[in-house]
Amino acid sequence: MKIVFIGAMGVGKTTAIAAVSDIPPVSTEATNNDLEQNAKATTTVAMDYGEIHLGDDEAVALYGIPGQERFSFMWPILAEGAMGAILLLDHSQSDPVAQLAAYLDAFSTLVAKGAVVIGVGHTSLPASQVLPGYAQLLRERELSLPMFISDVRKRQDVLLLVETLIANAEVNQLLGNP
Template structure:
């Protein structure tokens, strides 16, 4: 909660984002006035002309039941972490656990926000935590208010998808470029 998912979608969406903001009733979790309670939605057009649909999940653990619903059919995931929270590495584990299939399929990026105000834990600490969990995904600092930084995370994600699809085709596993939920051998 408060990592910037809604802000990121607003920063890059070519349509007016659809949001489900409601009054925040949990100021101990995050001291902000509104929070996402169902999902956010936006779109961008890729260079190929295809539309990329963007979904932002609610961040509070009490909405955890929504995460697999919104991840169904997803090509990939950007996990945004607020580095100013009390234990952002624990937050990473919580969200990674929820989206592990996408991460294991090579379709995930971790964006760490507010590093300008809270430089610790470092990106290296995130990499070490991911390595301990046997997960290899890119980790980048991210100011989600900046369109170019959000687009960079999506470009990294799309590069992962292209590499995965090329690998799938090379080993002839029969995937038609869309099956990313399973782990590769």
């Protein structure tokens, strides 16, 4: 199984993979030359990689996409063969709902299969104050995707996203959905 972590630069894809990976994660961090977009010192330029071992020689491969638009040519390459995506959003950014829309469009094939789970982070507000704006966009697009408030530094929060994505894939398979 293969899962991709998607989202803008700085949302926590590298951190999320490191939080749950059973192997030392592979990361392609480089100096961030786009400080206007995000003030963090480094950014992913190719991908992140980790694994969750399920036993019986079965593993879930975790790939983190680079979040900068200039690396978007990598997105379909990394998403090829993925069972689904975990979309991470930074609620503290200027227009995170627009980012949600952009990533739903960019990964429309996975969205159409219902193979996306959304984690909204970088907030201390309760879900009732954070999620309605995102939910409104999903309703407008007639989408029903699982969405959670998530702290990607916490293993349990990231595992909830992964387990939800796997459970949805299994249900879709049982229902005969692609």
